[in-house]
Amino acid sequence: MAEVGKNGEYVLGEVIYDASNRCWVLQMEASTYCFGLNHGDSSLQHIYWGPYIDSIAASEMAYLAESISIPFESPTGLSREEYAPWGEMRYSEPSLKVEYADGTRVIEWTFEEHGVVRSEVSQTLWLRFRDRAYPLTVTLYYRIFTGHDVIERWARLENTGGSGPVTIEQALSADWRPPRRERYRLTYLYGQHVKEMQIAAAILSPGKIVLESRRGATSHQFNPWMALDPDASALEESGEVWSAALAWSGSWKIVVETTTYGDVHCTGGVNDFDFQYRLDEGARLDLPAFVGLYSNQGFGGVSRSWHAYQREHLLPEPPEAVRPVLYNSWEAVAFDVNERNQMELAEKAAELGTEVFVVDDGWFDARDHDYAGLGDWTVDPKKFPHGLNPLITRVNALGMRFGLWVEPEMVNPDSKLYRAHPDWVYHFRQRSRTEGRNQLVLNLAREDVRDWVCETLDTLLSEHNIEFIKWDMNRYVSEPGWPDDAERNPERVWLDHVRNLYWIIDELRRRHPHVAFESCAGGGGRVDLGILSRVEQVWPSDNTDALDRLLIQEGFSYAYTPRVMMCWVTDCPNFLTKRTVPLSYRFHVAMSGSLGIGGDIARWTPQELEEARGFIARYKQVRSTIQNGLLYRLHSPRKGHVAAAQYVTRDGSEVVVFVWGHSQQFGETQVTLALNGLKGDALFADAISGSTYSSAYLTHHGLPMNLVGDFDSCMVHLIRQMPAR
Numbered sequence: 001m002a003e004v005g006k007n008g009e010y011v012l013g014e015v016i017y018d019a020s021n022r023c024w025v026l027q028m029e030a031s032t033y034c035f036g037l038n039h040g041d042s043s044l045q046h047i048y049w050g051p052y053i054d055s056i057a058a059s060e061m062a063y064l065a066e067s068i069s070i071p072f073e074s075p076t077g078l079s080r081e082e083y084a085p086w087g088e089m090r091y092s093e094p095s096l097k098v099e100y101a102d103g104t105r106v107i108e109w110t111f112e113e114h115g116v117v118r119s120e121v122s123q124t125l126w127l128r129f130r131d132r133a134y135p136l137t138v139t140l141y142y143r144i145f146t147g148h149d150v151i152e153r154w155a156r157l158e159n160t161g162g163s164g165p166v167t168i169e170q171a172l173s174a175d176w177r178p179p180r181r182e183r184y185r186l187t188y189l190y191g192q193h194v195k196e197m198q199i200a201a202a203i204l205s206p207g208k209i210v211l212e213s214r215r216g217a218t219s220h221q222f223n224p225w226m227a228l229d230p231d232a233s234a235l236e237e238s239g240e241v242w243s244a245a246l247a248w249s250g251s252w253k254i255v256v257e258t259t260t261y262g263d264v265h266c267t268g269g270v271n272d273f274d275f276q277y278r279l280d281e282g283a284r285l286d287l288p289a290f291v292g293l294y295s296n297q298g299f300g301g302v303s304r305s306w307h308a309y310q311r312e313h314l315l316p317e318p319p320e321a322v323r324p325v326l327y328n329s330w331e332a333v334a335f336d337v338n339e340r341n342q343m344e345l346a347e348k349a350a351e352l353g354t355e356v357f358v359v360d361d362g363w364f365d366a367r368d369h370d371y372a373g374l375g376d377w378t379v380d381p382k383k384f385p386h387g388l389n390p391l392i393t394r395v396n397a398l399g400m401r402f403g404l405w406v407e408p409e410m411v412n413p414d415s416k417l418y419r420a421h422p423d424w425v426y427h428f429r430q431r432s433r434t435e436g437r438n439q440l441v442l443n444l445a446r447e448d449v450r451d452w453v454c455e456t457l458d459t460l461l462s463e464h465n466i467e468f469i470k471w472d473m474n475r476y477v478s479e480p481g482w483p484d485d486a487e488r489n490p491e492r493v494w495l496d497h498v499r500n501l502y503w504i505i506d507e508l509r510r511r512h513p514h515v516a517f518e519s520c521a522g523g524g525g526r527v528d529l530g531i532l533s534r535v536e537q538v539w540p541s542d543n544t545d546a547l548d549r550l551l552i553q554e555g556f557s558y559a560y561t562p563r564v565m566m567c568w569v570t571d572c573p574n575f576l577t578k579r580t581v582p583l584s585y586r587f588h589v590a591m592s593g594s595l596g597i598g599g600d601i602a603r604w605t606p607q608e609l610e611e612a613r614g615f616i617a618r619y620k621q622v623r624s625t626i627q628n629g630l631l632y633r634l635h636s637p638r639k640g641h642v643a644a645a646q647y648v649t650r651d652g653s654e655v656v657v658f659v660w661g662h663s664q665q666f667g668e669t670q671v672t673l674a675l676n677g678l679k680g681d682a683l684f685a686d687a688i689s690g691s692t693y694s695s696a697y698l699t700h701h702g703l704p705m706n707l708v709g710d711f712d713s714c715m716v717h718l719i720r721q722m723p724a725r
């Protein structure tokens, strides 16, 4: 670990320890984070999180930490702790609460040791605390990455043995503390099925706002992402924003608390509702990461930082990988898949330039509707008399990869699996088993169920050349019981379901490294940093109406990179909204993420197919800019009748701009878009029209576009001319 004053002040991506002030400084790309043991050895105090400052200035702040004295409070309870174990006079939301075997229910810990683990791209600082009298150690981790402002924080709990089990009642991953300001605005993402990732904001006042899921999965209702900006002062491209997101796909909670003394802190992790985890002697528990970052470039800056981190350090694919254009059968034929119609769709999909062909729900035994079949993962011989292989061979011969839909955590009561293993689902004795979409949730926390799911999918993947899996989950957990485990710790299902889900995906990826995964939970019910570290893409919503999608995709882009955002072009009128919009508008909306086709292309007219072929060819030319570039949201679809977004390659050589007009108003057809993020003095040429523009013109005057009538849209691809002027 570098020491303050010895290693220079401008080392970025560096963890620095100041022994005299007993504090640590994390120096990142454009920000600094500092905390220390300035109240003795028993509490870790937050010191600084904000724009880059030198390490000496940061560690000097350790001296300045105020010690406030207020009746009915203690200095510890009032202090700005990095991670608060419940005990002493702490009355705001703690991060950790346990009960020891003898009934003691508070923690008194003391700092033990620290260290740094370095890799080529990251540094991980760890600090270990130990309970003074009981065998519990808590290790706090901070991981930073060269070239980023992201801090991954998590904790490890370990029962070192000698005093029986430790019951963990609440174990959050980290507590984030933006600096004291007059007032903060909280921005977060909420929604429902077919209305995911809506942007909401609230001005904080004393009290708590709890964002959470108690559903056993990430949820459509709230996404585990949030941002704080002081005095609602941040704009799209300016202002300070502190943001955090959880890497967890189960029940979670983020508590944003404003104390009556004006401090804002935000602790988050696995939801403690209905939760208990028995940590036996010698056992340890690694909590999921709660990741944070700071930007002084507004919400746009925050989003670009999240995207870069996901591309470079989270996703299973390399940073420059691009997602293929995909076809999915769901909206075209629903459960009515069969060899004949899939062959026909595959021929058309290949003609269009599609690269992955995915057979969605309906391909397995008894799956003619959603009342039966889940759990029996064998190919329906009525629909595919020769199995899936003839179709897969044809799809491959057409130059496409083959993909398949599965929903492995579920079972229909009308299935061979459920008849054989009624005890394999979550349930309580003497209680109903509530069905959602006519299905029950398998108790994935059970090892036998976990192994059965893994082996069943392994067989499917081994017997077929499947290169893409869409992993769906169409209901949340209810009656989370495990009667046979009553002696042990049935409440751990909330944690173990997700850990075993991760284990299965990781294991399948290890055994079948050529298979890519998509996370879907009835649309965007399972989108988070945890699942994104093991899947290539996600399905953001079952809502494929292009206008609604703009709103969903905007919220999505606040937290997650366009690379992982699968967007289909589907038929009109839209099945959900009954809205009809031009094919070009549907393409332009879907092209602003990872493009897919979900319509019944067997019934598209030759003109529509021709148009689609053109859009797909064009998309392939610009997709690396869209999927891996820097996103600037120029006009929000939430404001006005025109929305626009711009993507710039990291080297600034290419720019893609989309503009979508929802409705023509007052006969005004001209839209001028002032572009962002263009470096230096360069000349850009429009790849389609050949028109040239200087970067100064594009930035200060703006790119002129024309939109005529309702639902007109346009994509412009600008290429920097060499040599740059």
Ligand code: DGJ
Pocket (backbone or CB within 6 Å): 330, 360, 361, 405, 472, 474, 520, 521, 522, 523, 539, 541, 542
């Ligand atoms: C929900 C998904 O979001 C849809 O895309 C489709 O796969 C259906 N499930 C199939 O049941």
